[in-house]
Amino acid sequence: MPRDGLTAPNCYDAEPIPEAARAEIERLLSSGDLFRYTSENAPVSQLEAEFAAFMGVRYAVCVASCSAALFLSLKALDLPRGARVLVPAFTFAAVPSAIVHADCEPVLVEVGENFRIDLEDFRAKFDDTIAAVMISHMRGHTSDMDAIMELANARGVPVIEDAAHSLGTLWHGQKIGTIGKIGCFSFQSYKLVNAGEGGVLVTDDPELAARAIIMSGAYEHNWKKHPGLQNSFHHWQNKLPLYNTRMQNLSAAVIRPQLAEVPRRVRDGLANHDYVAAKLNESPWLDVPPPLGPETRAPDSLQFNLVGDWSDAEALRLQDEAKARGVGVQVFGLSQDNARAYWNWQFLGDLPDLPKTRAMLMRACDTRLPARLTRAELDFIADAIVTAAAAVKG
Secondary structure, eight states: OOBTTBOOOOOSSOOOOOTHHHHHHHHHHHHTOOSTTSSTTOHHHHHHHHHHHHHTOSEEEEESOHHHHHHHHHHHTTOOTTOEEEEESSSOTHHHHHHHHTTOEEEEEOBOTTSSBOHHHHHHHOOTTEEEEEEEOGGGOOOOHHHHHHHHHHHTOOEEEEOTTOTTOEETTEETTSSSSEEEEEOSTTSSSOOSSOEEEEESOHHHHHHHHHHHHOTTTGGGGSSSOHHHHHHHTTTSOOOOOBOOHHHHHHHGGGGGGHHHHHHHHHHHHHHHHHHHTTSTTEEOOOOOTTEEOOOSEEEEEEOSSOOHHHHHHHHHHHHHTTOOOEEGGGSTTOTTSGGGOGGGOSOOOOHHHHHHHTTEEEEEOOTTOOHHHHHHHHHHHHHHHHHHHO
């Protein structure tokens, strides 16, 4: 609704696809050449080489979604059926679903008020039965990767990074997604790079890359269109199942010109986030947790906690008050059937008692904050949320 001469900003549309993608899309549509294995140097193959170079890794495998990348990562690790995988309890339902899809068992770990793994619970649950760790940097919040990698390396347990929200994030200057054994990224519409759907896994391990490529759907001898790894491909030929989770060329054509936009989107997204966070932190009722010391964030949304004595009814009223002022705010735990609230993951069967995570989700709020917003639009959003909190709490 209009306020002070401004209309509520549109926080849901993505940025326009760069003009450079249009000619390539027209070429593909004219030729009908949409399958990634029709030619040696297809757009998907070019994207894999470009993304690997962008991330500073040896291999990138493009697939249909980040969920597919997580699933393939577990299958490429050749974990036994029923293998137990540690995973944060604050993540999207697709993450434990990928673990289930890979015939493994998710072991949910508590997450604290700062939206990051509770290390005490992580250490307590990291026993000899754990075969892998899947770290979700949920909404771009990086857990303590130093502590996580130290414990995982000491036990010889592989770490998969779910970096769907973390393209461009750094930890001690190293790109998130390159710290663990495998990193997985998303190109879904609400991520930093938008192809509607799509994902990619990255690794420096040639055997993992070869296995993931074959299982992604490089059937017969299509793996010959991937450079290198030929000995491994010959070894695994006909020995692995084919899951057909490939990316198609139109998606790659949309993604490739956006890679050059990532540094600018990261810079503007971080500036926008920190500007609004500072304004929200002036309210006695709101708190945006700070980054961890080694972390350089790349946010395209903002999460904050309701602090003090808030009832469920008051938290729900905050959503309504913000909406009335033109800004969408969601309390994770109070949004019906929210896929980020672990108690809605009924497909897991009996769910553990996770009081820290539950308490956080019941007062943690989420709002979109794309990098393209102007300073006036950021002021509009911050003012709407702060005044909504004041309206509820007086």
